[in-house]
Amino acid sequence: MDDQNKNLILATALSFAVILVWFVLFPPPEPEPLPEPQSQSQGETTTADTLAVAPSTAAAPAGTAAEQETRQDALADAPRIDIDTPRLTGSISLLGGRIDDLSLKDYRETNEPDSPIVTLLSPVGTPSAYYALYGWAPGAGLTLEDVPGANTRWTVEAGEQLGIDAPVTLSWTNDKGMTFRRTVAIDDDFMFTVTQSVENGSDATASLAPYGILARHGEPQDLKNFFILHEGVVGMADGELTETDYSDMVDFAIDPREGARAEVIQVAENGWIGFTDHFWMTTLIPDPGSAFKSVAKYDERRDIYQTEAVLPTQTVAAGASASVTTELFAGAKEWETLRDYEQGGVQNFLDSIDWGWFFFLTKPIFWMLHHINLLIGNMGWAIIGLTLIIKAILFPLAYKSYVSMAKMKELQPQMEALKERAGDDRQKLQQGMMELYKKEKVNPAAGCLPILLQIPIFFSLYKVIFVTIELRHAPWFGPFQDLSAPDPTSIINLFGLLPFDNPEPGSIMALIFIGILPLLLGISMWLQQKLNPAPTDPTQQMIFAWMPWVFMFMLGGFASGLVVYWIANNTITFTQQYLIMRSQGYKPDVFGNIKSGFSKKAKTEKK
Secondary structure, three states: OOHHHHHHHHHHHHHHHHHHHHHHHOOOOOOOOOOOOOOOOOOOEEOOOOEEOOOOOOOOOOOOHHHHHHHHHHHOOOOEEEEEOOOEEEEEEOEOOOEEEEEEEEEEOOOOOOOOEEEEEEOOOOOOOEEEEEEEEEOOOOOHHHOOOOOOEOEEEEOOOEEEOEOEEEEEEOOOOEEEEEEEEEOOOOEEEEEEEEEEOOOOOEEEEEEEEEEEEOOOOOOOOOOOOOOEEEEEEOOEEEEEEHHHHOOOOEEOOOOEEEEEEEEOOOEEEEEEOOOEEEEEEEOOOOOEEEEEEEEOOOOEEEEEEEOOOEEEOOOOEEEEEEEEEEEEOOHHHHHHHHHOOOOOHHHHOOOOOOHHHHHHHHHHHHHHHHHHOOHHHHHHHHHHHHHHHOHHHHHHHHHHHHHHHHOHHHHHHHHHHHOOOHHHHHHHHHHHHHHHOOOOOOOHHHHHHHHHHHHHHHHHHHHOHHHOOOOOEOOEOOOOOOOOOOHHHOOOOOOOOOOOOOOHHHHHOOOHHHHHHHHHHHHHHOOOOOOOOHHHHHHHHHHHHHHHHHHHHOOHHHHHHHHHHHHHHHHHHHHHHHHOOOOOOHHHHHHHHHHHHHHHHHO
């Protein structure tokens, strides 16, 4: 094997080794169970502008029957008005007017058909309480008792159940004769429209600022803590995206105006702020063109994470009224849904998906994958179709690479003659090789570019498969019913023929008992190697012999969709290289190289 091919394969091996070792060293850890929160009274604390909501009371561990009972008890603590749409179910508490009970009808917790649907929002008194709260911060002439807050008892003024084209209106009147109303509407997907209004029936001018709050009691129980995924605060402020992990919120400086650790951004025209999980998100969205104060806050006394959108103070004369409308997104981060909201005026809403540093690759890769899937109707075949398109785009570079490799093969006899003439004189050998390359118009580095381009594409596709909800529980065929999960087959279940579960992903047993897809990956890499004779150097020969099988085991725990891509990529690459090299007069002897490899192995064992 010539030096160019040796360097090419070594560069490939080292590049992928760096990526794969990183994934192995920093896998997504198993979420640790949260400790039970301490029992506390349900009070409220306030600052000059915003409201810090009450902590959750003692709750049962998550995932138990007791948790369900605790949830039902918490839901029964206050009167409620139901939410029911084709995609959402839940309720609004009349205590504080909180949107604190919301589940997603289209999504289940696991891939099992009888698995519970995903719960997004939960009331105070449940594990990891999570809810939206709206109100007015008092200004000149008003006290906390004069404005609605976390524990205000609202009454239903209009509407019996919140649904599409069926808004509900809540009302509350203070002792001064000021009437506050809150009208909540919802669309076909995940967007709530919240209109807050006040009629000043008092005899004095009042100043007050409308706000919206999203509150989480403690970190999410299913927090991934994986470097490739952002979970925590996500916001947009006049075109600038901000992402803050929960661990970074704990390190905020204490803001005396907020009474807690806080980061405050003044938004001039367009923005939004909320919490993002792996696949779900809640976001406060003031009207486009509106200025507001965007706040990310952590109250360490109560272990509450908050995001807030505080709008400018309204001055309402006696007998006058004022209103403000904002939106609340609470649902799944579906690409099409977010795109539609973005086109409807929510600035850069698609950026709430964690596209990562390679966004210039991940965005178009997902766009292409999504539309191929719409055309084919199967995400597994869509990944293979995407691979074909990527290889077609890179074909001009691949063609030059394989032509260069074929020419290098033709020059092999002349290069061997140069080595004999140069002997141990490395400088003379290098000078002679450069003259030979120049004379024959061969670029020895031409074969490296396609390989180098594959590295960011590989990483970007891994990112797309991991972070986008469209790949979650996406089926292919047979046992492959979730392309975002590792291959579910192994010798333990006779590669999907028996109804046995595989070892837990990430365990030693799972690494040993790999499935069909990793096996095919190893075989495809091994066949690619056999397009060229094995290197004469024993060390290089050993490295190349082991490389396909090492990668096979290392990639065994990756998302099966990524392994499908790499098998398809290897197969297409093998075909392209074989045909192009034959067209240039060089005929790769695949079967001969395989036979030679086994022969060398047998001789080594005899010795």
